[in-house]
Amino acid sequence: MKIINRNLFVLLTALLLTSCIERYLPVTELDFKPRLVIDGNISTDGSDQEIVISESSQTEKPVFVAVSGCKVSVEDNKGNSFLFNESNNKGHYVGKIDGSLLVIGEKYRLHVKTSMGTEYISSYEELTPCPEVDRVYYEVQTKQTENPDITENGLQFYIDFKGDANSGHFYRLQLTQTYEYHSKWPLDKWLGKDGFHDLVDPDYSNFVCYRTDKLKSIYVLSTDGFSQNKFSKYKLHFVEDQTEVLMYKYSLLVNQYSLTKRAYNYWENLRKNNQETVDLFGKQPANVKGNISNVSDTTDVALGYFTISSVQSKRIMVTPVEGLYFNHFLRCQADIIDGPLPAERPLYYVTDYDANGNIYTGLGAPSCIDCTLVGGTTVKPPYWDEK
Structure with missing residues (x-):
């Protein structure tokens, strides 16, 4: 019996070791x-x-x-x-x-x-018709983070859809967000290759920026089979208050594209594949087949889908909202000067507060001085001051 157990142990050990040599690839x-x-x-x-x-x-x-x-x-x-x-x-x-x-x-x-x-x-x-975007709105909500001890507040966006007898039943929604963000410090004192600079008046020219991002998530809406051609409170994206996105001013542009039923099925399958949890032992991914194929070989189908759509758009502007706190957000913290200065130039001198509330002079990262270094522009969008 002892020999059998020893052999079994050796066999299991060998299997475990060899199973780690190559990982599974589809x-x-x-x-x-x-x-x-x-x-x-x-x-x-x-x-x-x-x-x-x-x-x-x-x-x-x-x-x-x-x-x-x-x-x-x-x-x-x-x-x-x-x-x-x-x-x-x-x-x-x-x-x-x-x-x-x-x-x-x-x-x-x-x-x-x-x-x-x-x-x-x-x-x-x-080409099918598209009604006007009925309503875009938000609610302040609290959600659990990966840390069970931390929750975060934010804005959950929704859309209401209202069509008529002449409208279709299948739509795709494309979202584009724009938000204002600020540097932590203006340009004031810095050490460049040509020496030390100390401005009489701090330079705020790169202090306020605006960034626009097309959101990658897929949103498709269908009223097929509904008694009325409308849909209330269709959930869009959630924006948490632990970034600067909602800190100053925020814009959400909703483009509503009409689709054929076949195009809707394509985008819905693509959404499921990209946004729903799928593993080898659960629901298998759908075969997302497009509508573009090789003229000489119909089995050669290109990835993607060609669509022709009517489109309607609506923008919502969001100013600071009560109930958002940004209490865990900290993008910039000055490095304490301890020892010889770093070799790179320029070096930006700024004032900051330590964990005990004491003020100190340190070095600020360039992206904390020049807001354009994190993807935005200082050019204000033409619609920005609209309500």
């Missing part, structure tokens, strides 16, 4: 071959339209691989063709379709010919 990663990726949505907002063409990359090392030299056009079911030319931004093809030629009920498709001569074409997509 077959799709082991046999990875790049596929064409096409991001194309034509809308009725009157702006220049853009089709983005790239190749897929491995999920371990996601990068944008532009596909240049393509011939790109959008065609309607009446024989009109609209050419898209590659811009200076490789892989980005830009064109404009006159609004009079974007007609509700008409159908449109995408045609792409790569530099290698391979042709891809989408199915026809019908």
Whole structure:
């Protein structure tokens, strides 16, 4: 019996050791071959339209691989063709379709010919109507963080949808946020390569910035099967009060795009794959199949989906809200000067407070002096002072 137990122990140990040598990789990663990726949505907002063409990359090392030299056009079911030319931004093809030629009920498709001569074409997509955005609003809510002892307050945004008999039942919502943020210190005293500088009046020119981000989360809304073509309190994103996003002023722009049912199914499956928890032993990811395929080989389907949409927009402006505290937010803290100065220049001298409330002079990070270094601009948006 002792010999059997010893052998069993050795066998189990060997299995455990060898099982750690190689980790599991899906077959799709082991046999990875790049596929064409096409991001194309034509809308009725009157702006220049853009089709983005790239190749897929491995999920371990996601990068944008532009596909240049393509011939790109959008065609309607009446024989009109609209050419898209590659811009200076490789892989980005830009064109404009006159609004009079974007007609509700008409159908449109995408045609792409790569530099290698391979042709891809989408199915026809019908342009459906889109009602005005009914209402965008928020509620102050408290949510649990990963730390069970810490909660955070924030704003949960919602939208109400109200269509009529002439409206469709399928929509995608694209969110763009803009917020004001401030540096912690103005430019005042600094040590540059040319010596020490001490301004009589601190320089606030890079103290206030505005940053705009297109949110990546996917929001799709359907009223299919509802007794009325409306939807109340559709949940959008949550913005916590532990960053500076809500500290001064915040804007949320909601673009509401009409979709066909097939396009809605595509975006809904993509949302589930990207935003719902999926593992090898639970619900398997849906096969997110687009509508753009190789003309000569219909099994070669490009990643992505070509859509044609009516669009309506609404913006909400948010000023500081009661119930938000920002009590855990601290972006900048001056480094205490202890010993020789760092070799890099410039060095910015600032005053700050330590944990006991004592004031001291230290060194501030450049991004805490110049707000443009963290992604924003000092140019105020034209709508910023609107209520």
